[in-house]
Amino acid sequence: MNLASHATYLYIPETTLNLLHRTHRTPPSRLAHAIALAWAATASMASAQTLTEVVVSASRSAQQTFDAPAAVQAVGRETIEAAGLQVNLSESVNRIPGITALNRQNYAQDLQLSIRGSGSRSAFGIRGSRLIVDGIPATMPDGQGQASTVSLSSAQRIEVLRGPLAQMYGNSSAGVVQVFTADGPATPEVGASVFMGSDGVRKVGLNAGGQTGKLNYVLDYTRFETDGYRDHSAAERRQLNAKLRLDATEHTQVTVVMNLFDQPLSLDPLGLTRAQLEANPRQAVKLAYDQAASKVVSQNQVGVVAVHKLDTTRNVTVTAYHGTRDLDNKLSIPLSAQTSATSAGGAVNLDRSFSGLGVKYNQRWAVGQGRVDGVAGIEYERMSERRRGYINNLGVLGALKRDETDSVTSTGVFAQATWLVNEQWSLVGGLRSNRVKFGVDDRFITTGNPNDSGSARFSAVNPVLGVTRHLNDTTNVYVNVGKGFETPTLTEIAYRTGASGPNLNLRSADSRHVEIGLKTRPAEGHRLDLAAFHIGTSNEIVVASSSGGRTVYTNAGKTRRSGVELAYTAQLARDWRTHVALSTLNARFADSFAASGGGRVASGNRIPGTVDKTAFAELVWQPASVPGLQAAVEVVHQGGMMVNDLNTDQTRGATTFNLRVGLEQKLGAWRLREYLRLDNATNRSYVGSVIANDGNGRFFEPAPGRTWSVGLVANYAFR
Numbered sequence: 001m002n003l004a005s006h007a008t009y010l011y012i013p014e015t016t017l018n019l020l021h022r023t024h025r026t027p028p029s030r031l032a033h034a035i036a037l038a039w040a041a042t043a044s045m046a047s048a049q050t051l052t053e054v055v056v057s058a059s060r061s062a063q064q065t066f067d068a069p070a071a072v073q074a075v076g077r078e079t080i081e082a083a084g085l086q087v088n089l090s091e092s093v094n095r096i097p098g099i100t101a102l103n104r105q106n107y108a109q110d111l112q113l114s115i116r117g118s119g120s121r122s123a124f125g126i127r128g129s130r131l132i133v134d135g136i137p138a139t140m141p142d143g144q145g146q147a148s149t150v151s152l153s154s155a156q157r158i159e160v161l162r163g164p165l166a167q168m169y170g171n172s173s174a175g176v177v178q179v180f181t182a183d184g185p186a187t188p189e190v191g192a193s194v195f196m197g198s199d200g201v202r203k204v205g206l207n208a209g210g211q212t213g214k215l216n217y218v219l220d221y222t223r224f225e226t227d228g229y230r231d232h233s234a235a236e237r238r239q240l241n242a243k244l245r246l247d248a249t250e251h252t253q254v255t256v257v258m259n260l261f262d263q264p265l266s267l268d269p270l271g272l273t274r275a276q277l278e279a280n281p282r283q284a285v286k287l288a289y290d291q292a293a294s295k296v297v298s299q300n301q302v303g304v305v306a307v308h309k310l311d312t313t314r315n316v317t318v319t320a321y322h323g324t325r326d327l328d329n330k331l332s333i334p335l336s337a338q339t340s341a342t343s344a345g346g347a348v349n350l351d352r353s354f355s356g357l358g359v360k361y362n363q364r365w366a367v368g369q370g371r372v373d374g375v376a377g378i379e380y381e382r383m384s385e386r387r388r389g390y391i392n393n394l395g396v397l398g399a400l401k402r403d404e405t406d407s408v409t410s411t412g413v414f415a416q417a418t419w420l421v422n423e424q425w426s427l428v429g430g431l432r433s434n435r436v437k438f439g440v441d442d443r444f445i446t447t448g449n450p451n452d453s454g455s456a457r458f459s460a461v462n463p464v465l466g467v468t469r470h471l472n473d474t475t476n477v478y479v480n481v482g483k484g485f486e487t488p489t490l491t492e493i494a495y496r497t498g499a500s501g502p503n504l505n506l507r508s509a510d511s512r513h514v515e516i517g518l519k520t521r522p523a524e525g526h527r528l529d530l531a532a533f534h535i536g537t538s539n540e541i542v543v544a545s546s547s548g549g550r551t552v553y554t555n556a557g558k559t560r561r562s563g564v565e566l567a568y569t570a571q572l573a574r575d576w577r578t579h580v581a582l583s584t585l586n587a588r589f590a591d592s593f594a595a596s597g598g599g600r601v602a603s604g605n606r607i608p609g610t611v612d613k614t615a616f617a618e619l620v621w622q623p624a625s626v627p628g629l630q631a632a633v634e635v636v637h638q639g640g641m642m643v644n645d646l647n648t649d650q651t652r653g654a655t656t657f658n659l660r661v662g663l664e665q666k667l668g669a670w671r672l673r674e675y676l677r678l679d680n681a682t683n684r685s686y687v688g689s690v691i692a693n694d695g696n697g698r699f700f701e702p703a704p705g706r707t708w709s710v711g712l713v714a715n716y717a718f719r
Contacts, residue, residue, distance in 0.1 A: 055072050055074055055161075056159075057070075057072050057159055057165075057166075057176050057178055058161055058165050059373060059416070059418055059428070060168075060360065060362070061362055061373060061375065066476065066521075066527070067476070069165070069418070069426065069428050069466045069467075069468040069478045070161060070163050070164075070165045070466070070478070070515070071097075071098060071161070071162045071517055071531040071533075071565060072159060072161045073096045073097070073159070073160060073529065073567055074157055075093065075096065075159075076156070076157050077155070077156050077157065079092055079095065080092050080155055081673075081713075082630070082632070082662060084677060084679075084709065085195050085224075085711070086153045086203075087203065087224055087237075088103055088147070088152075089101050089111060089113065089152070089177070090102060090103040090111055091152075092152075092158060093158060093160060093177070094581070094614070094616050095579060096160045096581060097531075097565035097566060097567050097582060097583040097614075098115060098160070098162045098175070099114070099115050099160050099162070099175065099177070100112075100113070100114050100120075100583075100610075100614060101113045101147075102611075102688055103688060103689075104701045105229045105230055105688065105702070106230075106266075106268060106269060106701065107148070107228075107233070107235035107237070107266040108235070108266040108268035108293070108294060108295040109268065109295075110126070110147055110148050111126070112609070112689050113126045113129060113147060113177075114128060114174075114609070114610070115128070115129045115160070115175030115177075116174055116175065116533060116535060116585065117174075117535075117561045117563075117587035117607060117610040118174030118175070118486070118535075118561075119172075119174070120607060120609030120610045121541070121543065121607075121608070121609055121692050121693075122144075125144050125145060125146050125147075126139070126145045126146065127143050127144045127145070127489055128143070128172050128486060129145075129172065129173070129177060130145075130166070130169045130170070130172065130175070131145040131150075131176075131177050131179075132169075132176065132177070132179070133149075133178075133257070133259070134179070134180060134181050134243060134255070134257045134303070134305070135255075135303070135319055136257060136301070136303035136305070136319065136321045136356075138150070139172070140354060140383050140408065140489075141383055141408045141409060141410035141436060142171075142383070142410075142436070142438070142489040142490050143171045143487055143489050144172075144489040144490070144491060148263065148297075149259060149299055150179050151181070151222070151239055151241035153193070153207070153222050153241075154207065154218055154241050154243075155179050155180065155182065156181060157180045158177065158178070158179050159180075160176070161175060161178075162174070162515075162531070162533075163513060163531070164464045164480040164482025164484075164514075165430070165464055165480060165482070167432065167462045167482050168414055168416055168430050168432050168464060170379070170414075170432065171434055171436055171485065171487050172486045172487070173484060174484070174486075174511075174535075181218060181241065181257065182218055183216055183243075183245065184209030184210045184211055184217050184218045185209060185210060185717070186210075186211050187717045188208075188209070188211070188717070188718045189715050189717045189718070190206075190207070190715070190716055191206070191207045191208070191713065191716065192204075192205065192206050192713075192714055193205040193207075193711060193712065193713040193714070194711065195675075195710065195711035195712075196709065196710055196711075197707060197709030197710070198229075198704070198707035198708055198709070199226055199227050199707070200226055200234075201224075201225070201226045201227075202225045203222060203223065203224045203225070203711075204222070205221060205222040205223075206220075206221045207219060207220045207221070210718075215244065215245070216244070216245040216246075217243070217244050217245075218242065219240075219242050220241045221240045221241075222238070222239050223236075223237070223238050223239075224236070224238075224239075225237075228267070228269070229282065229704040230281075230282050230283070230702070231269060232267045232268070232269045232284035232288050232289060232293075233267055233268075233284065234265060234266075235266040235267070236263065236266075237261070237263050238262045238263075238264075239259070239261050239262070240258075240259070240260040241258070241259050242257070242258045243255065243256070243257050243258075244257075251308060251310075252306065252307070252308045253306070253307045254304065254305070254306045254307075255304070255305045256302070256303070257302070257303050257305070258301070258302045258303075259299075259300070260300050261297070261299045261300070262297075262298050263297040263298070264296055265294070265296070266295045266296070266297070267294045268288055268293035268294055269283075269285065269288055269293075270284065270285040270287065270288045270293060270332055270698055271690075271694055271698035271700055271701055272698055272699075272700045272701070273696075273697045273698050273699075273700070274649060274697075274699075274700065277687070277700045281702035282702075285332070285698065288332055290394060291331065291332050291333065291334075291346060291392055291394065291395060292394070293330055293331065293332040294330050295328070295330075296327070296328045296329075297327050298326045299323065299324070300323060301321060301324075302321065302322060302323070303320065303321030303322075304318075304320050304321070305318075305319050306319075313363055313364050313365060314361070314363045315361075315362050316360070316361050316362075317359070317360040318357075318358070318359050318360075319357070319358040319359075319360075320355075320356070321355060322353070322354070322355040323353070323354050323355070324351075324352065324354075325352040325354070325385075326350070327348065327349070327352075328347070328348070328349055328350075329347065329349075329350075330346070330395060331346045331347060331348065332346075333346035333392065334346075335392070335393055335394075338391050338392065338401065339391075341448030341449050341500075342448065342500035343401055344389035344402040344494075344500075345389035345391050345392065345398075345399075345400075345401030346389075346390070346392030347389065347390040347391070347392040348387065349387075349389075350385055350386070350387050351385060352383060352385035352386075353383070353384055353385070354381070354382065354384075355381075355382055355383075357380050358377060358378065358379040359378055360375060361377060362375045367419065368421070369422045370420040370421045370422055370426075372417055372418065372419045372420075373417065373418045374415070374416070374417040374418075375414075375417075376414065376415040376416075377414055378412070378414075379410075379411070379412045379413075380409075380410070381409070382407070383408050384405065384407045385405070385407075385490070387404050387405070387406055388400065388402060389402030389403075400444065402444050403442075403443040404440055404441060404442045404443055404444065404452075404453075405441040406438075406440055406502075407437075407438070407440075408436065408437065408438050408490065409436070410437075411435045411436075412432055412433065412434050413432070414430065414431065414432035414433075415430060415431055416428070416430030416431075416464075417429055417430070424471075425467070425469060426467075426468045426470065427465075427466070427468075428465070428466040428480075429464065429465050429466070430463065430464045430465075431461065431462070431464075432461070432462050433460075433462075434458075434459060434460050434461075434485065435458070435459045436457070436458045436487050437455065437456070437457050437458075438456045438457075438458075438487075438493065438504065439454075439455045440452065440454050440455070440501070440504070441453050442501065450500065450501075452500055452501025452502060454501075454502065456493070456504040456505075458485070458487045458508045460483075460485040460510070462482065462483045462485060463482060463483060464480065464481070464482035465482065466478055466480035466481070474520055474521040475518070475520040475521075476519045477517070477518050477519075478515075478516070478517050478519075479514075479517075480513070480514070481512075481515075482512075482513045483511065483513070484510075484511045484512075484513060485508050485510050485511065486508060486509045486511070486541070487508045488503075488506040488553060492506065492541060495551070495552045496552060497544060497545060497552050503552065503553065506541065506553060507539045507555050508539065509537050509541050509555070510538050510539060511535055511536065511538075512537075513533065513534075513535050514533065514534045515531060515532070516531070516532050516533075517529070517530060517532075518530045525570060525571035526570045527567075527568070527570075528566070529566070529567040530564070530566050531564070531565045531566075532562075532564045532565075533561075533562060533563060533565075534560070534562040535560065535561040536559075536560050536590075537558060537559045537561075539555045539556075540555065540556045540557070540558065540589075541553050541556075542554060542555070542556040542596075542645060542693075543596045543645070543692070543693040544594075544596055545596050545695065551693075551695075556589065556591065556601075557589070557592070557593055558590035558591050559587070559588065559589050559590055559607060560586075560587075560588055560590050561586070561587040561588075561610075562585075563584045563585040563586060564583070564584050565581075565582070565583045565584075566580070566583075567579075567580070567581050567582075568580045574624060575621055575622055576619070576620070576621055576622075577622070578618060578619050579616075579618050580615075580616070580617045581614075581615070581616045581617075582614070582616075583613065583614045584612065584613050585610055585612055585613070586612070587606060587607040588604055588606055588607060589602075589603060589606075589607065589645070590603060595646050596645060596693045596695065597693075597695060599646055605642070605646070605647045606642045606647055608641065608642045608645060608647075608690065609642070609692040610641065611638060611639045611640070611641055612639040612640060612641075612653075613637065613639035613653065614637060614638055615635070615636070615637040616634070616635070616636055616637075617634070617635045618632050618633065619632060619633050620632040628663055628664035628666075629662075629664075630662045631660070632659075632660050632661075633658070634657065634658040634659075634660070636656050636657075636658065637653065637654070637655045637656075638653060638656075638686070638688075639653040640653045641687075641690050643691075643692065643693075643694075643699035644692060644693045644694075644699070645693060651686070651687040652686065652687075654684055654686030654687075655684070656679070656682070656684050658677065658678065658680070659678045659681055660675075660676065660678070661675075662674065662676075669716055669718070669719055670714060670715070670717075671714070671716075671717070672712070672713070672714050673713040674710075674711070674712055675713070676708075676709075676710050676711075677708065677709045677710075679706070679707045679708075679709075680703075680704065680705055680706050680707060681706060682706075683705045683706040684705070685702075686702075687700050687701065687702055687703065688702060688703030688704075689701045689703075
């Protein structure tokens with residue numbers, strides 16, 4: 001999919017021009033002309049970051065990343081295309097500091113994604129960070145989401161917000177990942193793509209997009225298959241993503257987004273012990289074969305975003321969505337562990353429905369020498385799922401062992417304002433009130449298994465406050481502080497120690513965030529972003545026990561996370577550019593507590609699953625003498641991870657090298673793009689991710705050695 005990646009125009013939002021006018025005392029018309037010239041001169045620099053990039057995460061309205069008073073970066077379409085097969089977020093977000101996305105080589109468990117160390121304990125799926133696609137939440141109201149449903153082949157931009165301002169998005173917001181689908185090009189196009197790679201990777205795609213009158217449309221279909229790097233890890237995905245945007249009136253725009261996702265096959269090889277890892281990293285655990293460990297998922301979602309412009313200073317946005325998710329999951333629990341009266345069995349059947357409604361009001365007004373940009377809104381989300389558990393006897397479903405209806409509702413009310421005081425100072429402040437309610441209706445009541453129905457409520461009021469000093473036209477310094485909270489997810493309350501039913505006594509984790517940052521353009525074509533942060537959390541949710549396929553969670557004491565993040569982009573010469581992203585993370589327990597499996601966790605132990613250092617650097621050659629050619633070398637470093645709270649074992653850091661080359665041609669109405677990547681070119685052996693606190697000692701998920709992929713994309717424009 002390559003729609004809209006070669007547009008010959010630049011849209012500069014009015015809000016951005018006015019903000020720059022206030023900051024730099026330059027008339028908007030001159031600013032628009034200057035930015036357009038700069039964009040035209042540097043269009044070939046559209047890599048990991050561009051100097052005029054517009055984001056919406058920090059203030060919920062369009063503004064440049066340089067002016068946003070927060071740590072926020074984005075990757076654009078060209079980077080997404082060059083980064084890999086466009087299957088996993090981990091391919092491209094490693095260019096953004098502060099976010100860790102680990103490909104587990106296990107499509108039954110999804111990526112491990114964490115921002116500033118939050119979410120590293122998740123056994124599967126994403127938690128601790130909010131995922132939003134085209135304005136529609138992809139994170140459920142309990143704080144857990146799935147990255148697998150994101151359609152990267154039609155994504156135009158991915159932006160990541162870290163720090164206190166992310167708390168304005170509600171529960172579990174250590175950071176926010178937003179994905180935006182491309183608009184259709186002005187001239188209608190159709191296209192097709194085919195990719196192949198190591199380990200039996202096959203991916204095909206079809207796309208169409210264009211503008212017809214007031215209707216802009218994008219349709220994208222992909223089918224992905226892999227035999228898997230490890231044994232018993234084959235997977236298949238089919239996905240349809242569509243976006244229709246209608247300019248209903250001069251002042252009203254309505255966008256409909258639809259995503260259909262089907263994963264009929266994803267085998268689970270399980271983690272490996274240290275001995276198994278060293279003997280054969282490709283192997284799968286025998287129990288995975290015996291119990292046919294696997295997952296089948298189907299998820300369909302539709303959403304509507306309507307924006308109405310009241311006048312030149314006010315607009316209202318209404319968002320509504322609904323979706324369903326069906327899951328059949330055969331777990332690797334031995335039969336002997338499934339037979340007790342209180343066991344939930346070894347196979348999960350889940351039918352979920354989810355929906356939401358949001359209203360947001362934006363306004364700007366003059367105050368003294370400056371201007372205030374304000375936003376206020378209310379968001380309501382709900383999900384309800386019928387959860388059943390069955391005996392899994394060597395892959396064959398047996399007797400019913402669990403039957404309940406779980407529900408979560410979340411209500412958030414927020415207000416945020418940015419005050420551009422004068423040319424030197426700007427302030428940002430916000431407040432969000434959150435209420436989350438969990439309910440369990442137990443329908444499986446037998447001898448020895450009592451009625452476990454119940455409910456739990458969580459609430460919090462989270463403020464944020466920040467100040468930015470605009471030292472000059474090329475340097476900004478900012479400081480932000482804020483509070484956040486994180487409820488347990490339905491997965492984390494599913495079990496309790498020594499009894500049946502959910503663990504409704506878990507408390508939410510409360511956090512305090514401090515961030516200081518610097519953004520500067522030291523020279524023409526160069527951009528440096530630097531941020532340092534500290535996060536203190538109380539009532540951290542940790543693993544109490546994990547065995548027999550069942551994980552029980554509890555609240556520990558305090559934790560602390562601190563680190564430094566750097567992003568640097570530079571045009572070194574006409575044909576050469578570079579991008580560097582560096583992160584450090586010191587994530588530790590601040591209190592001692594009883595450990596999973598026995599023993600005691602000492603204060604100062606590292607939080608398992610967190611990566612202490614990450615780095616990405618690329619050198620790109622894009623010769624003006626050979627239009628359409630781009631070649632690059634990438635260096636990726638992933639630091640070590642502890643495997644459990646006791647810190648009894650850890651992975652070693654690893655540095656890998658990737659090579660890529662792409663070539664694009666225009667032949668009449670056709671546009672062709674060829675692509676070749678070689679990842680881990682030196683065939684380095686290392687552990688890609690860990691399963692924190694696994695009770696069987698199967699912590700390790702190995703990364704693949706040297707892999708290759710090739711692709712061909714063809715688009716035809718109807719002129």
